[in-house]
Amino acid sequence: MCFVVTAILFAVGSGVWVAAALIKTVACSRRKPDSAAADADSRQSR
Amino acid sequence: MHAVLAVCVVVGYVLVLTFVAVRARAAREFSEFSLAGRRLPLALVFGSLCATYVGPAFSIGFVGKGFESGLLFCAVGLAYSLQNILVGLFVAPRLRSLPDCHTLGDVIGQKYDRRCQVLAGIISVGLCAGFSAVMASAGGVVLMNVFSLPKWSAVTIVVAVTALYTTFGGLRASVVTDAFQFAAFALLLPATLVLVLVFHLGGGAAGFVAHAGAATAHGFGSMSGREILGLVALLLLGETLIPPYANRALASGTTRISRNGFVLAGIFSVMWFVVMISLGVAARGVIEEGTSEDNVLLNLVKTIMPAEGYALLLVVLVSVVMSSLDSLLNAGAVSFAEDVVKPFGRLSDATKLNVGRCATVVIAAVAGAAAVSVPSIIGGLLICYTIWAPAILPALILGLWVKRPRPLAGILSMGVGTVVAITFQIVGTSDNKPIIPSLAAALVAYGLGHWLQVILARRAK
Numbered sequence: 001m002c003f004v005v006t007a008i009l010f011a012v013g014s015g016v017w018v019a020a021a022l023i024k025t026v027a028c029s030r031r032k033p034d035s036a037a038a039d040a041d042s043r044q045s046r
Numbered sequence: 047m048h049a050v051l052a053v054c055v056v057v058g059y060v061l062v063l064t065f066v067a068v069r070a071r072a073a074r075e076f077s078e079f080s081l082a083g084r085r086l087p088l089a090l091v092f093g094s095l096c097a098t099y100v101g102p103a104f105s106i107g108f109v110g111k112g113f114e115s116g117l118l119f120c121a122v123g124l125a126y127s128l129q130n131i132l133v134g135l136f137v138a139p140r141l142r143s144l145p146d147c148h149t150l151g152d153v154i155g156q157k158y159d160r161r162c163q164v165l166a167g168i169i170s171v172g173l174c175a176g177f178s179a180v181m182a183s184a185g186g187v188v189l190m191n192v193f194s195l196p197k198w199s200a201v202t203i204v205v206a207v208t209a210l211y212t213t214f215g216g217l218r219a220s221v222v223t224d225a226f227q228f229a230a231f232a233l234l235l236p237a238t239l240v241l242v243l244v245f246h247l248g249g250g251a252a253g254f255v256a257h258a259g260a261a262t263a264h265g266f267g268s269m270s271g272r273e274i275l276g277l278v279a280l281l282l283l284g285e286t287l288i289p290p291y292a293n294r295a296l297a298s299g300t301t302r303i304s305r306n307g308f309v310l311a312g313i314f315s316v317m318w319f320v321v322m323i324s325l326g327v328a329a330r331g332v333i334e335e336g337t338s339e340d341n342v343l344l345n346l347v348k349t350i351m352p353a354e355g356y357a358l359l360l361v362v363l364v365s366v367v368m369s370s371l372d373s374l375l376n377a378g379a380v381s382f383a384e385d386v387v388k389p390f391g392r393l394s395d396a397t398k399l400n401v402g403r404c405a406t407v408v409i410a411a412v413a414g415a416a417a418v419s420v421p422s423i424i425g426g427l428l429i430c431y432t433i434w435a436p437a438i439l440p441a442l443i444l445g446l447w448v449k450r451p452r453p454l455a456g457i458l459s460m461g462v463g464t465v466v467a468i469t470f471q472i473v474g475t476s477d478n479k480p481i482i483p484s485l486a487a488a489l490v491a492y493g494l495g496h497w498l499q500v501i502l503a504r505r506a507k
Contacts, residue, residue, distance in 0.1 A: 001251040004243075007320035008236040014096070014314055015232030021089030022225040026069045 053193060055357035056364060060207055063368075066226050067211035067219045076398040079216030080148040080380040081297040090221050091298050091307035096314050097224035097369035098290050099126075100231065102184040102423050105366050108319060109346075110339025112326020115265025116258050122274065123319035125282040127312045133287060134308025138295040140446050142304040149377075150292045150442060151385030157445035158456035160389045165460050167385020169437045170289045171409070173430055174378030177288070178371055178413035180426035185367035186417060188360060191344075201417045204367065209410035212372045213403050217297060217380070220372040227365035234362045236321050238347065238355075242328045246350050249331070257330045279481055284431025286439055289377035340423075375413075379405035429471055436463030436484035440492050448496075455495035463488030 073079035086094075104123075111119035147153050151170060155163025185204035186197050193200065211219045247253055285291075291308075298304035329337075329346040337345055347359045382405040383398050393401070420426045441459045445451040466487040470480035 001254060004239075004254075004320060004324045007317040007324070008239060010314070010317040011232050011236045011321055014092075014317075015229045018089050018093035018225050018232070019229035021087060021093070022066075022222065022229065025087075025090065025222060025225075026066060 051353055052357040052360060055354075055361055056189075059361045059364065063223055063226060064207075064211065067215055067223050069222075072214045073216035073218060073399065076383070076395050076402065077148070078218060079376075079399055079402050080384065081293065082216070082218040082221060084297055085299050086221060086294070086297050086303070087299060088303045088306055088310075090225050091294055091303055092310045092314070093228040094221040094224040094369075094373070095130075095291065095294055095307055095311040096232075096318070097228035097365075098294075098373040099130075099285065099311070099315065099370075100228075100318060100366055101181060101370040101427075102363075102367060103427055104315075104318065105231070105235070105322060105363070106340060106343050107424060108322035109326040109329070109343040110341075111265075112261070112323035113329050113337070113342040114261065114326075114339055115268070116261030116263075116327055117323060118262055118265035118269070118274075120319050120323040122277050122281060123323075124316065125278045126285070127315040127319070129282050129286055130312030130315060131309050133291075133295075134305050134310075134312060137287065137443065137446065138298075138304040138308045139301040141292060141295045142298055142301045144296075147296055148293075148384045149296075149381045150287065150289055150438065151381055153292075154441060154445060154456060155385070155389070157451045158441070159453040162441070162453055162456040162460070163385050164389055165457060166438060166441070167381050169434075169460060169464060170381040171378050171386060171405075173434050173437075174289055174374045174381065175409050175412050175416070176426070176430045176433075178374045178378065178409060179416035180420055180423055180430065181367055181371040181374060182413045182417035183420035183426065184423050185364065185371065187423075188363045188367060191360065198418050201414050204364075204371070205410050205414040205417070208368050208371045209375060209406060212375045212379075212410075213406045216402070217293060217376050220376045221294075221297075223372060224369045227369040230365045231362045234358060235325070238351075238359070239321055239325050239328065242325065242332065242346070242350060247328050247331045253331060254324075254328060258327045261327055261330060276481075280428065280431050283435040283439065283481060283485065284428075286435065287442065288434055289381055290373035293373075293377050293380065371413075375406050375410055378409045379403070382409075432471065432481045432484065433464065433467040435481055436467045436488040438463075440485070440488045444492060452496045452499040454499040455492045458495035459488045459492035462491035 077083055108119060108123070141147070141153060144153055144156060147156065149167070149170065151163045151167040154166040182201050182205050186201035189195065189200035189203055190197055211223060215222075243254065249256065287295075294307065295304045298307055325346065326342060329342050333342065333345045333349055344359070347356055351359070379402045383402040387393065387401050388398065437460055440463065441456045444459075445456065463484055467480065467484040470484060
Protein backbone atom coordinates (compact mmCIF):
# COMPACT_ATOMS: atom_id res chain seq x y z
CA MET A 1 0.00 0.00 0.00
CA CYS A 2 2.87 2.31 0.87
CA PHE A 3 4.37 1.57 -2.57
CA VAL A 4 1.05 2.41 -4.26
CA VAL A 5 0.99 5.81 -2.52
CA THR A 6 4.63 6.45 -3.56
CA ALA A 7 3.76 5.53 -7.16
CA ILE A 8 0.79 7.93 -7.19
CA LEU A 9 2.91 10.77 -5.81
CA PHE A 10 5.71 10.07 -8.31
CA ALA A 11 3.32 9.97 -11.28
CA VAL A 12 1.54 13.17 -10.25
CA GLY A 13 4.87 14.90 -9.49
CA SER A 14 6.20 13.94 -12.94
CA GLY A 15 3.01 15.29 -14.55
CA VAL A 16 3.43 18.63 -12.77
CA TRP A 17 7.14 18.83 -13.68
CA VAL A 18 6.51 18.15 -17.38
CA ALA A 19 3.53 20.54 -17.41
CA ALA A 20 5.76 23.30 -15.98
CA ALA A 21 8.43 22.63 -18.63
CA LEU A 22 5.74 22.68 -21.32
CA ILE A 23 4.35 26.02 -20.18
CA LYS A 24 7.88 27.47 -20.16
CA THR A 25 8.59 26.09 -23.65
CA VAL A 26 5.31 27.32 -25.16
CA ALA A 27 5.66 30.73 -23.47
CA CYS A 28 9.21 31.16 -24.81
CA SER A 29 8.57 29.78 -28.30
CA ARG A 30 7.55 33.18 -29.76
CA ARG A 31 10.18 35.23 -28.02
CA LYS A 32 13.23 33.26 -29.17
CA PRO A 33 13.28 34.16 -32.89
CA ASP A 34 12.84 37.85 -32.01
CA SER A 35 15.70 37.84 -29.55
CA ALA A 36 17.84 35.93 -32.07
CA ALA A 37 17.03 38.57 -34.70
CA ALA A 38 17.88 41.33 -32.21
CA ASP A 39 21.24 39.65 -31.53
CA ALA A 40 21.96 39.47 -35.24
CA ASP A 41 21.01 43.14 -35.67
CA SER A 42 23.26 44.28 -32.84
CA ARG A 43 26.14 42.22 -34.25
CA GLN A 44 25.63 43.79 -37.69
CA SER A 45 25.52 47.35 -36.34
CA ARG A 46 28.81 46.72 -34.51
CA MET B 47 -27.25 15.43 -22.13
CA HIS B 48 -24.32 13.23 -21.07
CA ALA B 49 -23.44 12.55 -24.71
CA VAL B 50 -23.42 16.31 -25.44
CA LEU B 51 -21.11 16.91 -22.47
CA ALA B 52 -18.73 14.16 -23.58
CA VAL B 53 -18.61 15.58 -27.11
CA CYS B 54 -17.96 19.11 -25.74
CA VAL B 55 -15.11 17.91 -23.50
CA VAL B 56 -13.41 15.99 -26.35
CA VAL B 57 -13.84 18.86 -28.84
CA GLY B 58 -12.52 21.37 -26.24
CA TYR B 59 -9.54 19.14 -25.59
CA VAL B 60 -8.70 18.88 -29.30
CA LEU B 61 -8.92 22.70 -29.60
CA VAL B 62 -6.48 23.24 -26.68
CA LEU B 63 -4.15 20.62 -28.18
CA THR B 64 -4.24 22.38 -31.56
CA PHE B 65 -3.44 25.69 -29.83
CA VAL B 66 -0.41 24.12 -28.12
CA ALA B 67 0.74 22.58 -31.42
CA VAL B 68 0.37 25.91 -33.27
CA ARG B 69 2.36 27.72 -30.56
CA ALA B 70 5.13 25.15 -31.05
CA ARG B 71 5.69 26.69 -34.53
CA ALA B 72 5.96 25.00 -37.91
CA ALA B 73 9.29 23.37 -38.74
CA ARG B 74 11.25 25.41 -41.31
CA GLU B 75 14.22 23.09 -41.78
CA PHE B 76 14.52 19.31 -42.02
CA SER B 77 16.66 19.16 -38.86
CA GLU B 78 13.81 20.88 -36.99
CA PHE B 79 11.24 18.51 -38.52
CA SER B 80 13.27 15.38 -37.72
CA LEU B 81 15.18 16.22 -34.52
CA ALA B 82 13.69 19.50 -33.24
CA GLY B 83 17.11 21.11 -33.80
CA ARG B 84 18.74 18.65 -31.31
CA ARG B 85 17.95 21.00 -28.43
CA LEU B 86 15.29 19.15 -26.40
CA PRO B 87 15.50 19.68 -22.61
CA LEU B 88 15.29 16.79 -20.12
CA ALA B 89 11.66 17.33 -19.06
CA LEU B 90 10.40 17.22 -22.65
CA VAL B 91 12.52 14.17 -23.59
CA PHE B 92 11.25 12.37 -20.49
CA GLY B 93 7.58 13.42 -20.90
CA SER B 94 7.58 12.61 -24.60
CA LEU B 95 9.17 9.17 -24.09
CA CYS B 96 6.60 8.31 -21.41
CA ALA B 97 3.70 9.63 -23.50
CA THR B 98 4.88 7.55 -26.45
CA TYR B 99 5.20 4.24 -24.60
CA VAL B 100 2.01 4.70 -22.57
CA GLY B 101 -0.37 3.63 -25.32
CA PRO B 102 -3.63 1.67 -25.04
CA ALA B 103 -1.73 -1.49 -24.00
CA PHE B 104 0.01 0.15 -21.01
CA SER B 105 -3.21 1.85 -19.83
CA ILE B 106 -6.46 0.00 -20.67
CA GLY B 107 -4.57 -3.28 -21.19
CA PHE B 108 -2.66 -3.17 -17.89
CA VAL B 109 -5.73 -2.19 -15.84
CA GLY B 110 -7.48 -5.25 -17.33
CA LYS B 111 -4.47 -7.44 -16.52
CA GLY B 112 -4.42 -6.12 -12.93
CA PHE B 113 -8.10 -7.05 -12.65
CA GLU B 114 -7.49 -10.60 -13.97
CA SER B 115 -3.97 -11.47 -12.83
CA GLY B 116 -3.12 -9.05 -9.99
CA LEU B 117 0.54 -8.29 -9.42
CA LEU B 118 1.77 -10.83 -12.01
CA PHE B 119 1.79 -8.24 -14.78
CA CYS B 120 3.45 -5.69 -12.52
CA ALA B 121 6.39 -8.10 -12.30
CA VAL B 122 6.29 -8.81 -16.05
CA GLY B 123 6.22 -5.05 -16.75
CA LEU B 124 9.51 -4.66 -14.86
CA ALA B 125 11.20 -6.20 -17.93
CA TYR B 126 10.09 -3.16 -19.91
CA SER B 127 11.37 -0.77 -17.24
CA LEU B 128 14.71 -2.59 -17.15
CA GLN B 129 14.97 -2.31 -20.95
CA ASN B 130 14.48 1.47 -20.79
CA ILE B 131 17.08 1.89 -18.05
CA LEU B 132 19.63 -0.30 -19.88
CA VAL B 133 19.07 1.62 -23.14
CA GLY B 134 19.54 4.87 -21.20
CA LEU B 135 22.76 3.74 -19.56
CA PHE B 136 24.44 2.04 -22.49
CA VAL B 137 22.88 2.85 -25.89
CA ALA B 138 21.17 6.28 -25.90
CA PRO B 139 24.33 8.32 -25.09
CA ARG B 140 26.23 6.45 -27.83
CA LEU B 141 23.47 7.24 -30.33
CA ARG B 142 23.42 10.92 -29.33
CA SER B 143 27.18 11.25 -29.66
CA LEU B 144 27.11 10.22 -33.36
CA PRO B 145 27.30 13.31 -35.61
CA ASP B 146 24.69 14.08 -38.32
CA CYS B 147 22.32 11.23 -37.48
CA HIS B 148 18.59 11.85 -37.93
CA THR B 149 17.36 8.25 -37.72
CA LEU B 150 18.32 4.70 -36.78
CA GLY B 151 18.92 4.13 -40.50
CA ASP B 152 21.54 6.93 -40.42
CA VAL B 153 23.23 5.20 -37.48
CA ILE B 154 23.25 1.86 -39.32
CA GLY B 155 24.41 3.61 -42.52
CA GLN B 156 27.36 5.21 -40.66
CA LYS B 157 28.36 1.92 -39.06
CA TYR B 158 27.82 -0.37 -42.10
CA ASP B 159 27.02 1.10 -45.56
CA ARG B 160 24.31 2.72 -47.67
CA ARG B 161 22.54 -0.54 -48.59
CA CYS B 162 22.12 -1.36 -44.90
CA GLN B 163 20.71 2.13 -44.32
CA VAL B 164 18.09 1.68 -47.07
CA LEU B 165 17.07 -1.74 -45.72
CA ALA B 166 16.83 -0.39 -42.16
CA GLY B 167 14.78 2.54 -43.52
CA ILE B 168 12.31 0.26 -45.31
CA ILE B 169 11.88 -1.88 -42.17
CA SER B 170 11.45 1.26 -40.00
CA VAL B 171 8.83 2.82 -42.30
CA GLY B 172 6.88 -0.47 -42.54
CA LEU B 173 6.92 -1.02 -38.79
CA CYS B 174 5.94 2.60 -38.05
CA ALA B 175 2.98 2.24 -40.45
CA GLY B 176 2.00 -1.02 -38.70
CA PHE B 177 2.23 0.47 -35.19
CA SER B 178 0.33 3.57 -36.44
CA ALA B 179 -2.50 1.38 -37.80
CA VAL B 180 -2.90 -0.25 -34.37
CA MET B 181 -2.92 3.15 -32.60
CA ALA B 182 -5.39 4.59 -35.12
CA SER B 183 -7.66 1.59 -34.55
CA ALA B 184 -7.51 2.09 -30.75
CA GLY B 185 -8.27 5.82 -31.13
CA GLY B 186 -11.18 4.97 -33.44
CA VAL B 187 -12.67 2.66 -30.81
CA VAL B 188 -12.55 5.45 -28.17
CA LEU B 189 -14.16 8.03 -30.46
CA MET B 190 -16.80 5.52 -31.57
CA ASN B 191 -17.97 5.45 -27.92
CA VAL B 192 -18.15 9.26 -27.72
CA PHE B 193 -19.81 10.18 -31.01
CA SER B 194 -21.55 6.86 -31.84
CA LEU B 195 -19.88 6.96 -35.27
CA PRO B 196 -18.99 4.09 -37.60
CA LYS B 197 -15.39 2.94 -37.06
CA TRP B 198 -14.01 4.27 -40.36
CA SER B 199 -15.07 7.85 -39.67
CA ALA B 200 -13.85 7.73 -36.05
CA VAL B 201 -10.45 6.49 -37.29
CA THR B 202 -10.40 9.25 -39.94
CA ILE B 203 -10.92 11.98 -37.30
CA VAL B 204 -8.13 10.67 -35.02
CA VAL B 205 -5.68 10.21 -37.89
CA ALA B 206 -6.50 13.55 -39.55
CA VAL B 207 -6.06 15.67 -36.38
CA THR B 208 -2.81 13.92 -35.46
CA ALA B 209 -1.42 14.05 -39.01
CA LEU B 210 -2.26 17.77 -39.25
CA TYR B 211 -0.03 18.98 -36.43
CA THR B 212 2.68 16.36 -37.09
CA THR B 213 2.91 17.33 -40.78
CA PHE B 214 3.50 21.02 -40.09
CA GLY B 215 5.30 20.99 -36.75
CA GLY B 216 7.39 17.79 -37.09
CA LEU B 217 9.15 16.38 -34.04
CA ARG B 218 8.91 19.61 -32.07
CA ALA B 219 5.09 19.70 -32.32
CA SER B 220 4.98 15.99 -31.54
CA VAL B 221 7.15 16.39 -28.42
CA VAL B 222 5.35 19.51 -27.17
CA THR B 223 1.88 17.96 -27.60
CA ASP B 224 3.20 14.74 -26.02
CA ALA B 225 4.21 16.74 -22.95
CA PHE B 226 0.70 18.23 -22.78
CA GLN B 227 -0.87 14.79 -23.14
CA PHE B 228 1.54 13.26 -20.61
CA ALA B 229 0.62 15.92 -18.03
CA ALA B 230 -3.09 15.18 -18.65
CA PHE B 231 -2.91 11.44 -18.04
CA ALA B 232 -0.16 11.50 -15.37
CA LEU B 233 -2.51 13.68 -13.28
CA LEU B 234 -5.92 12.19 -14.10
CA LEU B 235 -5.35 8.41 -13.90
CA PRO B 236 -3.55 8.48 -10.49
CA ALA B 237 -6.35 10.83 -9.29
CA THR B 238 -8.86 8.16 -10.35
CA LEU B 239 -6.96 5.57 -8.30
CA VAL B 240 -6.98 7.83 -5.23
CA LEU B 241 -10.75 8.28 -5.66
CA VAL B 242 -11.32 4.50 -5.83
CA LEU B 243 -9.04 3.69 -2.89
CA VAL B 244 -10.42 6.39 -0.59
CA PHE B 245 -14.17 6.38 -1.34
CA HIS B 246 -15.17 3.16 -3.11
CA LEU B 247 -13.05 0.21 -2.01
CA GLY B 248 -14.49 -1.59 1.02
CA GLY B 249 -12.07 -2.93 3.65
CA GLY B 250 -9.35 -0.28 3.21
CA ALA B 251 -5.72 -1.40 2.87
CA ALA B 252 -6.50 -4.93 4.12
CA GLY B 253 -9.24 -5.28 1.48
CA PHE B 254 -6.85 -4.12 -1.26
CA VAL B 255 -4.19 -6.64 -0.17
CA ALA B 256 -6.79 -9.44 -0.11
CA HIS B 257 -7.97 -8.61 -3.66
CA ALA B 258 -4.34 -8.39 -4.86
CA GLY B 259 -3.51 -11.80 -3.34
CA ALA B 260 -6.55 -13.52 -4.87
CA ALA B 261 -5.99 -11.99 -8.33
CA THR B 262 -2.26 -12.79 -8.33
CA ALA B 263 -2.90 -16.43 -7.37
CA HIS B 264 -5.44 -16.64 -10.23
CA GLY B 265 -2.89 -15.07 -12.62
CA PHE B 266 -0.12 -17.55 -11.80
CA GLY B 267 -2.65 -20.42 -12.03
CA SER B 268 -3.86 -19.42 -15.51
CA MET B 269 -0.44 -19.02 -17.22
CA SER B 270 2.38 -21.50 -17.70
CA GLY B 271 5.99 -20.59 -16.92
CA ARG B 272 6.76 -20.70 -20.65
CA GLU B 273 4.03 -18.17 -21.45
CA ILE B 274 5.28 -15.84 -18.70
CA LEU B 275 8.86 -16.09 -20.03
CA GLY B 276 7.60 -15.33 -23.57
CA LEU B 277 5.87 -12.18 -22.30
CA VAL B 278 8.99 -11.08 -20.40
CA ALA B 279 11.04 -11.53 -23.60
CA LEU B 280 8.51 -9.50 -25.60
CA LEU B 281 8.46 -6.63 -23.12
CA LEU B 282 12.24 -6.70 -22.77
CA LEU B 283 12.99 -6.61 -26.50
CA GLY B 284 9.86 -5.95 -28.58
CA GLU B 285 9.80 -2.16 -28.25
CA THR B 286 13.51 -1.56 -27.71
CA LEU B 287 14.64 1.54 -29.62
CA ILE B 288 11.73 1.59 -32.08
CA PRO B 289 12.12 4.67 -34.33
CA PRO B 290 10.23 7.21 -32.14
CA TYR B 291 12.40 6.36 -29.08
CA ALA B 292 15.60 6.47 -31.12
CA ASN B 293 14.56 9.89 -32.50
CA ARG B 294 14.19 11.21 -28.95
CA ALA B 295 17.62 9.86 -28.02
CA LEU B 296 19.08 11.63 -31.07
CA ALA B 297 17.11 14.86 -30.49
CA SER B 298 18.17 15.36 -26.85
CA GLY B 299 20.18 18.50 -26.09
CA THR B 300 23.22 16.57 -24.78
CA THR B 301 24.34 12.94 -24.26
CA ARG B 302 23.61 13.41 -20.57
CA ILE B 303 20.00 14.46 -21.25
CA SER B 304 19.63 11.49 -23.57
CA ARG B 305 20.83 9.07 -20.85
CA ASN B 306 18.84 10.62 -18.01
CA GLY B 307 15.66 10.87 -20.13
CA PHE B 308 15.63 7.12 -20.75
CA VAL B 309 16.60 6.19 -17.18
CA LEU B 310 13.88 8.45 -15.72
CA ALA B 311 11.34 7.11 -18.22
CA GLY B 312 12.27 3.57 -17.06
CA ILE B 313 11.75 4.52 -13.40
CA PHE B 314 8.47 6.25 -14.27
CA SER B 315 7.26 3.08 -16.04
CA VAL B 316 7.65 1.11 -12.76
CA MET B 317 5.46 3.66 -10.98
CA TRP B 318 3.01 3.74 -13.88
CA PHE B 319 2.59 -0.04 -13.90
CA VAL B 320 1.96 0.02 -10.13
CA VAL B 321 -0.78 2.66 -10.59
CA MET B 322 -2.42 0.80 -13.50
CA ILE B 323 -2.27 -2.64 -11.84
CA SER B 324 -3.58 -1.12 -8.57
CA LEU B 325 -6.52 0.37 -10.48
CA GLY B 326 -7.28 -3.11 -11.86
CA VAL B 327 -6.95 -4.76 -8.42
CA ALA B 328 -9.15 -2.09 -6.77
CA ALA B 329 -11.73 -2.56 -9.55
CA ARG B 330 -12.31 -6.11 -8.27
CA GLY B 331 -14.06 -4.62 -5.25
CA VAL B 332 -16.19 -2.24 -7.33
CA ILE B 333 -17.32 -3.79 -10.64
CA GLU B 334 -18.72 -7.21 -11.61
CA GLU B 335 -16.37 -10.16 -11.62
CA GLY B 336 -16.87 -11.39 -15.21
CA THR B 337 -16.07 -8.03 -16.90
CA SER B 338 -13.85 -8.46 -19.99
CA GLU B 339 -10.29 -7.11 -19.61
CA ASP B 340 -10.62 -4.27 -22.17
CA ASN B 341 -13.75 -2.90 -20.45
CA VAL B 342 -12.45 -2.84 -16.85
CA LEU B 343 -11.19 0.76 -16.88
CA LEU B 344 -14.23 2.14 -18.75
CA ASN B 345 -16.70 0.28 -16.50
CA LEU B 346 -14.83 1.28 -13.33
CA VAL B 347 -14.94 4.98 -14.21
CA LYS B 348 -18.58 4.75 -15.35
CA THR B 349 -19.46 3.22 -11.97
CA ILE B 350 -17.62 5.59 -9.64
CA MET B 351 -17.74 8.92 -11.47
CA PRO B 352 -20.43 11.27 -12.74
CA ALA B 353 -20.76 11.90 -16.51
CA GLU B 354 -18.13 14.67 -16.33
CA GLY B 355 -15.59 12.20 -14.98
CA TYR B 356 -16.37 9.72 -17.75
CA ALA B 357 -15.90 12.44 -20.38
CA LEU B 358 -12.56 13.36 -18.78
CA LEU B 359 -11.44 9.74 -18.98
CA LEU B 360 -12.29 9.67 -22.68
CA VAL B 361 -10.07 12.72 -23.09
CA VAL B 362 -7.27 10.89 -21.30
CA LEU B 363 -7.70 7.88 -23.58
CA VAL B 364 -7.65 10.05 -26.70
CA SER B 365 -4.41 11.60 -25.30
CA VAL B 366 -2.88 8.21 -24.72
CA VAL B 367 -3.54 7.17 -28.32
CA MET B 368 -2.67 10.43 -30.10
CA SER B 369 0.62 10.91 -28.24
CA SER B 370 1.80 7.51 -29.49
CA LEU B 371 0.39 7.98 -33.00
CA ASP B 372 2.03 11.38 -33.65
CA SER B 373 5.46 10.05 -32.64
CA LEU B 374 5.11 7.04 -34.94
CA LEU B 375 3.96 9.13 -37.91
CA ASN B 376 6.87 11.55 -37.51
CA ALA B 377 9.44 8.77 -37.04
CA GLY B 378 8.18 6.88 -40.12
CA ALA B 379 8.20 10.04 -42.27
CA VAL B 380 11.70 11.10 -41.19
CA SER B 381 12.99 7.59 -41.83
CA PHE B 382 11.44 7.58 -45.32
CA ALA B 383 13.02 10.91 -46.29
CA GLU B 384 16.41 10.25 -44.72
CA ASP B 385 16.94 6.51 -45.25
CA VAL B 386 14.88 5.53 -48.29
CA VAL B 387 14.90 8.65 -50.53
CA LYS B 388 18.09 10.56 -49.64
CA PRO B 389 20.59 7.74 -50.41
CA PHE B 390 19.44 7.77 -54.06
CA GLY B 391 20.01 11.44 -54.80
CA ARG B 392 21.23 14.74 -53.42
CA LEU B 393 18.27 16.54 -51.91
CA SER B 394 18.13 20.12 -50.76
CA ASP B 395 16.95 20.75 -47.22
CA ALA B 396 13.63 22.18 -48.47
CA THR B 397 12.99 19.11 -50.67
CA LYS B 398 13.75 16.75 -47.79
CA LEU B 399 11.34 18.71 -45.59
CA ASN B 400 8.62 18.42 -48.25
CA VAL B 401 9.29 14.70 -48.73
CA GLY B 402 8.99 14.26 -44.95
CA ARG B 403 5.69 16.15 -44.85
CA CYS B 404 4.23 14.18 -47.77
CA ALA B 405 5.40 10.92 -46.19
CA THR B 406 3.61 11.87 -42.94
CA VAL B 407 0.35 12.26 -44.86
CA VAL B 408 0.85 9.02 -46.83
CA ILE B 409 1.77 6.94 -43.75
CA ALA B 410 -1.24 8.41 -41.92
CA ALA B 411 -3.51 7.48 -44.85
CA VAL B 412 -2.12 3.93 -45.02
CA ALA B 413 -2.45 3.54 -41.23
CA GLY B 414 -6.03 4.84 -41.35
CA ALA B 415 -6.97 2.41 -44.13
CA ALA B 416 -5.31 -0.54 -42.36
CA ALA B 417 -6.77 0.42 -38.96
CA VAL B 418 -10.27 -0.64 -39.97
CA SER B 419 -9.07 -4.22 -40.41
CA VAL B 420 -6.90 -4.47 -37.23
CA PRO B 421 -8.44 -7.42 -35.34
CA SER B 422 -7.33 -6.50 -31.79
CA ILE B 423 -5.03 -3.91 -30.24
CA ILE B 424 -2.83 -6.35 -28.33
CA GLY B 425 -2.73 -8.80 -31.27
CA GLY B 426 -1.59 -6.06 -33.67
CA LEU B 427 1.09 -4.79 -31.28
CA LEU B 428 2.46 -8.31 -30.71
CA ILE B 429 2.92 -8.78 -34.47
CA CYS B 430 4.92 -5.51 -34.71
CA TYR B 431 7.05 -6.37 -31.63
CA THR B 432 7.96 -9.84 -32.91
CA ILE B 433 9.18 -8.40 -36.22
CA TRP B 434 11.02 -5.31 -34.92
CA ALA B 435 13.39 -6.94 -32.44
CA PRO B 436 14.93 -9.59 -34.75
CA ALA B 437 14.92 -7.26 -37.78
CA ILE B 438 16.89 -4.36 -36.33
CA LEU B 439 18.26 -4.90 -32.82
CA PRO B 440 21.18 -7.32 -33.52
CA ALA B 441 22.52 -5.18 -36.38
CA LEU B 442 22.06 -1.93 -34.43
CA ILE B 443 23.44 -2.98 -31.04
CA LEU B 444 26.35 -5.03 -32.43
CA GLY B 445 27.11 -2.22 -34.89
CA LEU B 446 27.46 0.23 -31.99
CA TRP B 447 29.78 -2.07 -30.01
CA VAL B 448 31.79 -4.07 -32.58
CA LYS B 449 35.03 -2.36 -33.66
CA ARG B 450 34.70 -2.83 -37.43
CA PRO B 451 31.13 -3.85 -38.33
CA ARG B 452 30.84 -5.62 -41.72
CA PRO B 453 28.07 -4.59 -44.15
CA LEU B 454 27.34 -8.20 -45.12
CA ALA B 455 26.66 -9.01 -41.45
CA GLY B 456 24.20 -6.11 -41.23
CA ILE B 457 22.34 -7.02 -44.43
CA LEU B 458 22.10 -10.73 -43.54
CA SER B 459 21.02 -10.07 -39.95
CA MET B 460 18.26 -7.61 -40.94
CA GLY B 461 17.10 -9.72 -43.91
CA VAL B 462 17.06 -13.07 -42.10
CA GLY B 463 15.53 -11.57 -38.92
CA THR B 464 12.69 -9.97 -40.90
CA VAL B 465 11.98 -13.00 -43.10
CA VAL B 466 12.03 -15.50 -40.19
CA ALA B 467 9.79 -13.28 -38.01
CA ILE B 468 7.27 -12.76 -40.84
CA THR B 469 7.32 -16.49 -41.65
CA PHE B 470 6.48 -17.28 -38.01
CA GLN B 471 3.55 -14.85 -38.24
CA ILE B 472 2.22 -16.47 -41.42
CA VAL B 473 2.74 -20.06 -40.27
CA GLY B 474 1.00 -18.88 -37.10
CA THR B 475 1.59 -20.33 -33.68
CA SER B 476 -0.76 -19.17 -30.95
CA ASP B 477 1.97 -18.62 -28.36
CA ASN B 478 4.01 -15.42 -28.31
CA LYS B 479 7.51 -16.89 -28.40
CA PRO B 480 8.65 -16.57 -32.07
CA ILE B 481 10.64 -13.48 -30.99
CA ILE B 482 13.32 -15.73 -29.45
CA PRO B 483 13.93 -18.11 -32.42
CA SER B 484 13.76 -15.17 -34.86
CA LEU B 485 16.28 -13.24 -32.78
CA ALA B 486 18.55 -16.31 -32.64
CA ALA B 487 18.33 -16.67 -36.46
CA ALA B 488 19.26 -12.98 -36.89
CA LEU B 489 22.25 -13.34 -34.55
CA VAL B 490 23.48 -16.47 -36.36
CA ALA B 491 23.10 -14.67 -39.71
CA TYR B 492 25.09 -11.72 -38.31
CA GLY B 493 27.92 -13.99 -37.20
CA LEU B 494 27.92 -15.78 -40.55
CA GLY B 495 27.98 -12.53 -42.54
CA HIS B 496 30.79 -11.11 -40.40
CA TRP B 497 32.88 -14.24 -40.76
CA LEU B 498 32.26 -14.53 -44.53
CA GLN B 499 33.29 -10.95 -45.19
CA VAL B 500 36.43 -11.27 -43.08
CA ILE B 501 37.44 -14.35 -45.08
CA LEU B 502 36.63 -12.67 -48.41
CA ALA B 503 38.68 -9.62 -47.44
CA ARG B 504 41.68 -11.83 -46.54
CA ARG B 505 41.47 -13.69 -49.87
CA ALA B 506 41.27 -10.40 -51.79
CA LYS B 507 44.55 -9.35 -50.16
